[in-house]
Every structure is written in C-alpha cells, then in structure tokens.
Amino acid sequence: MESLLVSTGVVALAEIGDKTQLLAFILAARFKKPLPIICGILAATIVNHGLAGALGAWITALLSPDMLRWILGISFIAMAVWTLIPDKIEDEETRIASKLGVFGATLVTFFLAEMGDKTQIATVALAAHYAAPLMVVAGTTLGMLIADVPAVFVGDKLSSRIPMRLVHSIAAAVFACLGVATLLGAGSGLGL
Template sequence: MELNLFVSTFALIFVAELPDKTAFAALLLATCHHPLAVFTGAAAAFVIQSLVAVAFGSLFSLLPPMLIHIGAGILFLVFAIMMWRKKESSGEDVKCDQQANKARFSKSVASTFMTIFIAEWGDLTQLATATLAAKYHSPITIFCSATLALWAVTAIAVIVGYKAKHIIEQNLLQRVAATAFAVVGIGLLVKH
C-alpha cells in the first residue's frame, strides 16, 4: 500500500507541477543563474512548502473519513477545472539581466528560494499534497513523494532552462494535469 501511495502521489504531483508557474520560474531562473543554485533554492522552498501542506492535511485527518473522501474528490475536481482554465504564463514574472548572471551562488540560491517559496503558496500541488495527507493518514510517505516529484520537475525545468534557453509550450501539459486531477477527483467521489 505505501509503495502504491508513494508512486501515485509522485505521479499526480509530478504531472500537476509540470505546467505550473513555479516550474516555469525555475526554468527562467536557470537561464540567468547557475543551475545548481536554482535547483538548491527551489528544492529548499519545496521542502518547506511540502511540510506545511502535510501538517495542514494532518489536521483534516481528525474529520470523519467519508467527509474527507467527498471533500477530497470535490477539491480534485475544482483543481481540474482551475488547471484546465489556467491561462498560459507570459514568462514575464521572472526577469534576468547582466547583474543576475554575475551574482554569487548564495545570492542565486536565496533569490530562487524566495521566488519559488512565494509562488508556491496556495498552489494546486500544495493543496493536493494537503488533501492527500488528510485522506491517507501517511504524512511521511506523502511528504517524501510530493517533495521528490517537485524536485524532479524542478530538475527538468532547470536543465531545459539552462540548455535550451527558451520556454516550453505548456498547453498540452496543462491539459494532462487537469485530466489527472479530474480522474482522481471522480475516483474519490465514486468510492464513497
């Protein structure tokens, strides 16, 4: 059960994060900062965000399981609608210039941390992590899986940003994430 929960959580968060603003922020930051600094700053921000999400979700575990199931199903359907209707990012949220290219490693880590930390508050993946923690009562598995999924997306974004120096088209990924949320939401509602 724990391995299945780990894999399903990882897959859901990974797909949901791919077209997200924080993935594009990491991609854009990697075009003008050292890639390791960008990954380090983003990874640290995601650890804190996942801890907050799991702790928040654990509070919901005190509610009756049927209520959690129904609430989680509805939330995932709302996430699906939000993801489906989400407008494409213009890429103007993260700017870079010559000074940023010359910034020290620690400054790059700090600026990436702050960008990702602020952008991730109330994000769909953070809310999904909280919902999963509440539903499955397995905070360590959910925390580890969600955090690793966020790190994996960040690594991809940093590599693409550093190597390609351009933004990926996000429509297809956004639709896949919306569909994944809808399937999970319907599955949760059908079970109860």
C-alpha cells in the first residue's frame, strides 16, 4: 500500500506545472471536450507508465541490491533537482492531426510528451525501489489524473493561482527524502 500512496503523492506533486499538465490546459482550451481528453490522458498514462514500471521491475532483477540502492538513491536526488526546473511545452507537441479526433490526439500527444519526462523516470525508479510495479503504475497513473483532470476542467484559471515554486519545492523535497532514505538503506527489507 505504501508503494501506491507514495507513487500517487510524488507524481501528483511533480506533475503540477509539468509539460503534460500544460498540455492538458492547451488541449482543454482547444477542444473543449473534457471526457475524451481525460480518457486519452488515462490511456496514454497507463501505457507509458506501464512500460516504465516494467522497466523498473527488469532493472530490479538485473542489478545487485547494493548497486540498485546507489543508482536509485542518486536517481531520486537527481529527480529532486529536475523537479525544481520549470517545464515549457513545445509547439510541436500541440500540433495534432485532425483525423485522430480529441481522444486520439490526446492519447498520442500525452504518450509522446511523457517519454523521458520526470514522471516517467520517477515511475521507473519507484517501481525498482518498491519492487511492486503494478501498485506503482496504479499510483503514478492516479497521481497524473489528480493533477491533470482539474487542469482539463479549469485550465489557466487554476494555474495562475497555484504557487508553482512552492509545489515544485515540496515535490523536490519528497524526491530528495526518498533518495537519502534509499542511500541510507531504507527498503533493504525488500531486497534492496
């Protein structure tokens, strides 16, 4: 249960102000159809984070517990630093073929925008850390929805009222704590 709750919280915080949340704002403003946008976000996140969770599980099986602990600890600390760097969305990510429809456009753009994004990397690291990829993927997907669904409904009105620097600082602190705890041996009972 810890893997689900931590994954949900970390990704929900990390997603605030992230480029995929900005993409949710843009898609909502452009299409004004929240349900297919939310369904596209959900489908893209399940596939993307499912692959990331599988990669995390594979890494766990591949590396020795000591090496995994160091790599994960450093990765979480790097995620803390990366979280403090604001994201910008690129125009190419919002250009969508009209043939795909709202759901298809959201699915494709979200999947591509999430490739190599901090929440995808966090999913890999969390799945490796907890050795519970399904719970981590469920948590990271829930975290994405917690951050992005309100963005679809309230758009730019909400983003201007959220203290992004504070939210990013809290997310960075959580990642840093996970990194330090991992380096100090937290989770060693899990075989890490």
